[in-house]
Amino acid sequence: AQKITQTQPGMFVQEKEAVTLDCTYDTSDPSYGLFWYKQPSSGEMIFLIYQGSYDQQNATEGRYSLNFQKARKSANLVISASQLGDSAMYFCAMREGESYNTDKLIFGTGTRLQVFP
């Protein structure tokens, strides 16, 4: 079974609009962590944002915020005021809890975001 599911293979958004990229996860451990990484066409993976399962508030980093809904097991990335440079692949990743190897991340299949003028 998929541990991390990103159901949107591709998304389009107009410049300056907000966009939500979906991510659902599957774990039975109460302690886990969720990451979002961006992969532009140049290829390198860039860290965007992190949410711990015990964090009381949704994580935010500049124009990025994470809509964390624990009961639904979802950790959607919200990008506000999209820019052309946001066009890239976006990956959701999870660190499982103490029952597993907590040094490792499991990555989803990614969502390709295209921002148009």
Place this chain on the structure above:
Amino acid sequence: DAGVIQSPRHEVTEMGQEVTLRCKPISGHDYLFWYRQTMMRGLELLIYFNNNVPIDDSGMPEDRFSAKMPNASFSTLKIQPSEPRDSAVYFCASSWGSGGYYEQYFGPGTRLTVT
């Protein structure tokens, strides 16, 4: 800081040849990860090191793959003999602290093509 450095950036080789990919992590980082990315399988963790010691190599596909980290500033991933199905982008990443808790810094990747 120069970031994670990988070489070569592109490698084209014939089936059966030995391939060596190289990585220099960010200075001071104590974790180093090797990933492989393909369209079919996505991003897979192959092996990772903590303080130069291999911790988990369960993602290494088979005995043809080996990785070493002789010191804190250098790691290699070797494929011998290479096969066409090894064609992929190989990423090296490093982190200060566990990669499951802290940001991993990725290198630009090595695009390997085996013909």
